[in-house]
Amino acid sequence: MSKTLLHRLFRVGGIPRDARDRIRREGIVLQDEGIGGSVTYKGYRAPGKYFGWRRTWFTGSVVLTRRHFLAFKYSRPVIGVSWDDDKLRELDVRLEGESTLRVAFEASAFDPKTSGEIEVRLSTPLARQLLEQIERHSG
Numbered sequence: 001m002s003k004t005l006l007h008r009l010f011r012v013g014g015i016p017r018d019a020r021d022r023i024r025r026e027g028i029v030l031q032d033e034g035i036g037g038s039v040t041y042k043g044y045r046a047p048g049k050y051f052g053w054r055r056t057w058f059t060g061s062v063v064l065t066r067r068h069f070l071a072f073k074y075s076r077p078v079i080g081v082s083w084d085d086d087k088l089r090e091l092d093v094r095l096e097g098e099s100t101l102r103v104a105f106e107a108s109a110f111d112p113k114t115s116g117e118i119e120v121r122l123s124t125p126l127a128r129q130l131l132e133q134i135e136r137h138s139g
Contacts, residue, residue: 004059007034013059016075026065030130033061036123044107044116062122064133078120083137093134101127
């Protein structure tokens with residue numbers, strides 16, 4: 001699977017600079033940059049926001065370290081859970097096809113001021129390996 005056009009032309013969708021040092025110190029287990037992805041909101045409510053259904057597409061990255069599961073939408077974190085956080089069990093992680101990792105969760109599990117379902121899809125040839133590692137850590 002090739003990298004997105006934005007990544008190939010402008011290096012968009014890499015691991016953010018401000019997170020690189022921390023990620024390297026933690027020890028990278030798996031990573032993929034410049035991948036396509038989407039975030040879907042279903043019945044989402046937050047202060048000042050409401051989406052019955054909304055999907056946004058992005059170029060981003062995913063990283064598993066010895067301590068965290070991280071995914072970035074452009075350079076902003078969209079998922080950031082440590083392996084010892086109880087919130088990890090709130091994630092419904094599965095494969096869609098052979099190369100898409102789907103991570104769904106209730107918004108309120110991460111922010112009590114929000115509600116609704118959020119689905120993050122990451123298109124990467126490492127989808128199966130990512131799923132296996134996440135399942136291993138989530139018990």
